[in-house]
Amino acid sequence: MTNQNIADQNSINDQQARELVAKYDKESSYRNLKGKMGWIITVMAVGFSLYQIYSSLFPSPPAQIHRTIHLAFALGLIFLLFPATKKGDRTKIAPIDILLSIGAMASSLYWVFNFEALIVRVGAYTQTDIIVGGIVILFVLEATRRVIGLPIVIIAIVFLLYAYFGQYMPGFLEHRGVSLTRLIGHTFFTLEGILGTPLSVSATFIFMFLLFGAFLERTGVGAYFNDLALRLAGKRMGGPAKVAIFSSALQGTVSGSSVANVVTSGSFTIPMMKKLGYRPAFAGGVEAAASTGGQLMPPIMGAAAFLMAEFTGIPYWDIAKAALIPALLYFTGIWIMVHLEAKRIGLRGLKEEELPNKKEVLKKIYLLLPIVAIIAFLMMGLSPLRAALYGIVATIVVSAFRKETRLSIGDIFKALENGARVALGVVAATATAGIIIGIVTLTGVGLKFANGLIGISGGIPILVLFFTMIASIILGMGTPTTANYIITSTIAAPVILAMGAPMLSAHLFTFYFGIIADITPPVCLAAFAAAGIAKSRPLQTGINASKLAIAAFIIPYIFVLSPQILMIEGTLLTSLFSIFTALVGMLGIGSGLVGFWLVKMPFWQRTMTIIGGLVLIYPGVITDLTGLILLGTVFLFQFTQFKNKQNDSSGFQTQ
Structure with a gap:
């Protein structure tokens, strides 16, 4: 049975799937432009990717220059691609957005044109410096609002206000306040704000892995994941639900979005689950839980693994190894519950004629070689940047094995364009998260928050972890994986570290609870997207997803209380x-x-x-x-x- 035969069973068509992703994943809600502006955007996006490839092959310019070029490309494209409102026209660009695009790029490149002067007068900012810095902050916040949404922008604004009005804060949050000049200077003219570690990782590892994913997608690997999962699990009791689990774990190796993962694999698996007899809310819950788990699956973990390596100083490969067992436990937990639910209501697996042709699936197994190559490169000790670069080369070579998967020149350019488009949300999120981190380092609010939370919980470890869990889930609502991890690790991880827990345990604890915010009611975007396919009630779907993902609510506590599960003790x-x-x-x-x-x-x-x-x-x-x-x-x-x-x-x- 071919992919097309399976697709015929879907309850939504491709257009509806795109609309669903755009509704719940703002990064996918962009303009579809043709003509001259369409060509300009394509050239800019391809140029963005080529610049990133160039900087990975040759020594990069100074950090301030490299990161501002990376930021300028992203801001310029965001204002051209994303309208200011949900109802904005997606077939043409408003003149104001063209001006905003040019202004955002010009102001971001202020570092490039004034590098030596800014280095010489470090800390002694001119009025022009402060005006430009303030404008860049506003551009970053507005671009982030357009491509990511309000939650992370509101958090960043609250932190900026907290820094400025510190002397008016209550209790342990009080500090002497920060002047506007120092606030803007710290946020844009140091490497501890917008241009800090998050944007640095975005400008290196993350972008290249997203580009690798874009090249891999052009080979048709996404559809192949579904076919492979169907062959491996389709015949088993309650087969389609197990297909969703297996497929989502595979999709997580290249996807950086729980919502995109839901729609990609869920448009196949959810209708099949319903047809077999699963309740709509349960079918949607299975896909939402499995797709969210894709962000927890090494080696990429929604690109958060690279950020974690930078923040903790722990080698990337050690993080990937430590995260593997919890991820397998997560998916095993869902698999067990799906199997028992199928036994309880007597559901069969799929018939042979309902499955893809076994020989065709085996013939395309080579499409997985680039992923295997990436893992091998990392095990050999190559840097993630080099591993991703070689993975792109491997993808192009492997695609040539068969005519139907071979990448043409047009496909390569399309992959370069799509890689840049996918990266826009990450760039905006990491730049805004840099603002938050900058305020934390400037005011010491992270330690204040940790001490306050420990005080409220009376120092009782389980209560400290419980309150940190709640904080991480709230902070993680409505934010993409990378920004999610940056925020939760910056604000909540110090609480666990203050208990004496290992560094990796603290960061993985906050990472897990930030991620499962995607399926935790009431703001459960992955569950809402799955409910749109399943035609079920979103809240009920979220409850089912949370129940299926129960491992993710339990295992993080073990990270802290008994770290041997991470193989670090x-x-x-x-x-x-x-x-x-x-x-x-x-x-x-x-x-x-x-x-x-x-x-x-x-x-x-x-x-x-x-x-x-x-x-x-x-x-x-x-x-x-x-x-x-x-x-x-x-x-x-x-x-x-x-x-x-x-x-x-x-x-x-x-x-």
């Missing part, structure tokens, strides 16, 4: 045993939440399995024994009921 044997007990624990939690194991479970059995699963996930001799006893007791009851049911059934058939 303890021996290999203890880590493997912790992983085994966590998997058994996920089986207990999943069966308890679904209400089915071998047969339907009464309330007391559900309660015992959930408690047993929770204590098994937490490593320790006493907790492991307690969990195994609880689950073992329930299993004996379940097995007895199952055998009795079988005997009753066979006795009835004999009669």
